[in-house]
Amino acid sequence: ADSSQNGSKTEPSESPSANAQPSNAPKPLDKPVSIKIGYPTQGASMLPLWIAKDTGIFEKYGVKADLIYIAGTPKVQETLNSGAIQVGLTGVDPVGKAKAAGVDSVILSAVSDRTVLYIYGQKSAEKANIAKDLKGKTMITAAEGSLYDHLAKFFIKENGLTPKTDVKLLNMGGEGDRTAAFLKGEGAFYVAAPPTSFKMDEMGYPQLYDFKDKEVLNSGVVMLKDYYDKNPELANAVVASLIEANAYIVNHKEAAIKSISKWTGIDDPALAQKTYDVNVGTLPKKPYVSDKSVQFFLDNSDSEAVRTMKPSDIVDNSLVKALDESGWIDSLYKK
């Protein structure tokens, strides 16, 4: 059941496996293991995963990975729970809720801890008196519990208002739906990501806020606790692969853009370049899952059980820590 996407190789100019390995590099698995990795969006934030697959980094570490797109982090978590996939790129909220429902899973590393998201307003809106403008209006955002939803609520609170009472929230499924609703005038404000945001800019809608400085766990590498306990080497190989992919993205712009085109279908070179530029800054060099980036979600969760959890309940940074302390991560960026 190999796919067109995963099967066809767009070989980057140079293969990392050809490079001499530093002595502190993590060991590949003794015997290659086939796993399925679920990822929640076809946006460019998943670039490290795609690079790890396209450039053979996964294979180098003995991981034969099938990448499966599963729409939305709750579904990824659900599939993870069912055992149909072994690794899921998902978020704090689903992990917390699954734990509340009785399925323990752990976040092993951060895919990214910064986001590329903006708030747009209708053409009359002004950046200066946003706080006043917001009151009594509607903000369009994604499904309840999603990153968008959290950020929207955060933004409203930042402006001294209460979500839902002061500012209505319109939670909607897809990027296209939200944009359509916004253009139709169903909301005064809306949360958008590239490449939609590029279109909004083109059309002259004012960008009112940029979340680039907000430290939030965009998505993390998640495994079921049981599975992780039984396969620590595999977990380590996956985490290491993604760390190496991050470095590769920074060092090989051309190849990264190629992967973006392939996995997002953005065939306009200029647009792909732009997409690379806005995303490259969100990739953590050392992907620790910080308490702060997790706590943000826990605090804002709509689930009572999740609000009472602590970051340490669902996070395990030990793999990243070991790789960091070996000096290997730093060596990746030295060239």
Add this chain to the structure above:
Amino acid sequence: MTVLAKLHTDNVSITYPLKNGEEITAVSGFNMTVNEGEFVCIVGPSGCGKSTMLGAIAGIQHVSNGKIYLNGQPIKGTGRDRGVVFQQASLFPWRTSLENVVYGLELAGVPKNERMAKGRELLKLVGLEAFEHHYPNQLSGGMQQRVNVARALAIEPSLMLLDEPLGALDAQTREFMQLELLRIWKETKQTIIFVTHDIGEAVYLSDRVVVMTARPGTVCETVDIHLPRPRPLEIKRSPEFLEYEKHIWGLIVSEKEREKQRMKIITL
């Protein structure tokens, strides 16, 4: 001598398309004139085009060639001026006997009470007053045919087209229906074209009998029936009657022979 014909068919030919792109000629060069108030029977061998011709007069059958004039006007489609009793079962299965009988009246906008009363009357006429709430599939073959006749009578058309309407009836019901038909015809002064395969029936009922040749059907001979009216049932045993019967019988038999010849050519 300037009598306007009620119906006039002018050299009518009718073909059916076949699968293989060829055509089959069912009726060819059919000429017939029916005057106002006449009772005309059509007889002819099975498959000679009687139903086809009646369909053309009813306006449901496409004419390949020639024209049909009704009251001097070329026929354009169907119309309430012609009542039709089909050879094949054609009652609406989702309507009871009574509802079937009043169908035409309903279309014409006759008020409910009135049309139901009339419907019941007609059902009584055909001896089915006890079956007004039965659906067609609850009636015997002969009963269905009687409902069929009642339905056509209900709209009191000026021209009635009947395609073997009494074919499924037992001899006694049949004679009764023949008498009723003649009575109605006399009362309403309708014009009737009646297809039958019973030569006796044709002679008994008609002013004229049109004898058709085998396919492609055309008029072989038109026999005027000079029997006095009203005609008592006993007339069927009169020598004149039997003479007419024998004559027509002879026409059809010799027709049959000719058909056999033709068949051989066709099947070559």
Add this chain to the structure above:
Amino acid sequence: MTVLAKLHTDNVSITYPLKNGEEITAVSGFNMTVNEGEFVCIVGPSGCGKSTMLGAIAGIQHVSNGKIYLNGQPIKGTGRDRGVVFQQASLFPWRTSLENVVYGLELAGVPKNERMAKGRELLKLVGLEAFEHHYPNQLSGGMQQRVNVARALAIEPSLMLLDEPLGALDAQTREFMQLELLRIWKETKQTIIFVTHDIGEAVYLSDRVVVMTARPGTVCETVDIHLPRPRPLEIKRSPEFLEYEKHIWGLIVSEKEREKQRMKIITL
């Protein structure tokens, strides 16, 4: 005197359920015995239960009371030992004439070549050899009926049940078919039960004529026909023949009168 009856109906009653939960009795206390190789006709007023009774013998009609024995065994459902020609059109619209005729043979697993040859032979018998590739809707009413007869003959059943099989035929074709039927009957030594509304036909064909009363139908009288066989067509004009006809006619007419009385009671 210990002749085993081919068919024996023992006090058979048949009712149909009606919408309102009541029942209508179509046949009541029907007793009839048919010997091996006999040709028996059933006549009776329209709606008296002839088709219903034939359906019961065929095994498609549920019997409320009484039993039917075929070769001494109670009937259980349908079977290839009985061939049926239905009153209503019952050809498969998706099969050509030939395909319809060979239907029974196909079911019986007769090889294609063989059954097609046989089918063509039968189509020729009914005068439709030129129409083997026509679909039922491309045939006239009479032609369809002939295909129907051919289909039943094809399986050479030991008991043939024919429900007004020649009703839609013109007089000449009808006589021809009668002769053919008698010829086949003589050759195959089949037993035949034949429903007709033509008393002359019944007398001409049968060893015995079963006359039914009006609904609820039962046997009013059984008339043995002592005419020599083979019977030339001229026999229809013989005094004996006419005597039989008159006798049966009288039975039905007086039946009709009684029915009218009953009707009044029913419709009260």
Add this chain to the structure above:
Amino acid sequence: MNSIKIRESASESYGSMKPPDRNTRSEAQDNRKVGPGKRKRSDGFLLNHIGAMTVVVVLAVWEMLYRSGMINPIFLSSPIRIIKVGYQLTQSGVLLDNLLFTLGNFFVGFGLAAVLGIFVGLLMGWYRPLGKALDPFLTAMLGTPRIVLLPLITLWVGVGFSSKVLVVFIAGVFPIILNTMTGVRNLDPNLTRVAGCFGASAIQTFITVALPGSLPQIVSGLRVGIGQSLVGVIAAEMFVSTGGIGYFVAQSSANFNIDRVFVGIIVIVMMGMAITSSVKLLETRLLKHRMD
């Protein structure tokens, strides 16, 4: 004349020896079981309630499977749990609120789909050229995943009541059109001819022949359409909504509350069945002539 006597006495002997027994009947019934169009008598409780009975059996098996622990309970609820949770939710009014919300969307949308679908289907079946002209669009619309049309719908009618109505409408209307059209095309042509001969106008023929004649197909189209419309309204609520059963299911699913998910599904299914049976009731009333 001798032979008749023999026969009659034979008949007598048969008749007197075997009183009418019920056996004859059961034999005939064995036979009648094969094939449609046979009349059913009071074969009693079993046959009339066979549908309900199989449901009960299936539910029992389900419950047993659940209790046996063979299935991970975070993926599967059990009938008893569903009833329990469903009862709580009914008490609290949550379920009713959401149900009413959904029903509002559904009835308007599906009502429109039914009326327009039947109308267009009749037209397309009746006027062959029209049918042919629109056939490619019918096929296209039947094959288009309605999900991808959501943004366009949002753009045209926003996200309010009317957008959901439109989704429901679009989801349900095409199967109804197709089935109705098929029904009309397969009418007995004799009957339309009869109507013509009785001087029926086009509209009258439509009403008195096409409509009753294609009713069985129309009803089956409505059944498929109901299903589709329900899917449509639920999907729309799952993606864009502030209420409704779809919203309830999506929310419960995101919270991994499988009992609530199942309660939602069951409510949806029951809703669908209730609506379907009312359509069937209608069919039975309109198709009195078809005994069974």
Add this chain to the structure above:
Amino acid sequence: MNSIKIRESASESYGSMKPPDRNTRSEAQDNRKVGPGKRKRSDGFLLNHIGAMTVVVVLAVWEMLYRSGMINPIFLSSPIRIIKVGYQLTQSGVLLDNLLFTLGNFFVGFGLAAVLGIFVGLLMGWYRPLGKALDPFLTAMLGTPRIVLLPLITLWVGVGFSSKVLVVFIAGVFPIILNTMTGVRNLDPNLTRVAGCFGASAIQTFITVALPGSLPQIVSGLRVGIGQSLVGVIAAEMFVSTGGIGYFVAQSSANFNIDRVFVGIIVIVMMGMAITSSVKLLETRLLKHRMD
């Protein structure tokens, strides 16, 4: 005898004065337009290609609307753009790869749905008690939004090929069952009786009567089923997949590439139409007796 002479001379004069003209025919045609079952002659190019022609007209209107700028172009592509982008994607092989992926899922799933759906539908229509027993499930499944079953399917058969096949199967099978069942139930009971009288076994009656007799309904069930299955496979691919047209559409939609979204939809629709026409071809071959 006098009267005949008059008539004949009248006939003569009519005959000689008006040669057979084509008018008669067009009159009859006007009439024939109303109602089905009328025979079609070589009414020529127009009627035969009316479907194709309306498609062309609609495409032209669409292109014009797009060019007029009346519709926000970020939500709507135009026929010409679609062709252009479609061509590029075909050249690069992306489209073909995804199409083959989807077709693989579709054919296996729909093939199963068609075979099983027809079979079960025939059985349910034929054996009334069975039909009644299973009817609640049919209604339930027709009314259940398959989307909510996706997680369960994932649970049962994972995320691979078989899960997608199952989705396609579940999406398509129920309308096929329903339509087939309706078709069988509305068979002319006379014909099944005939089969019985000719000694047909249950299976033979099935094959020689139920199947050809309900073919029109089966085909319409297949058409709805094809649509549903296509929607199913696309939806499944949009939500959980490694490839396929649905994946392609989701990807394009997530990245706001509206031209590609439309290319995807068009490919789906064309796929559906191609499959539908092959089914129709089959129907025409099997239903030779219905002229037109």
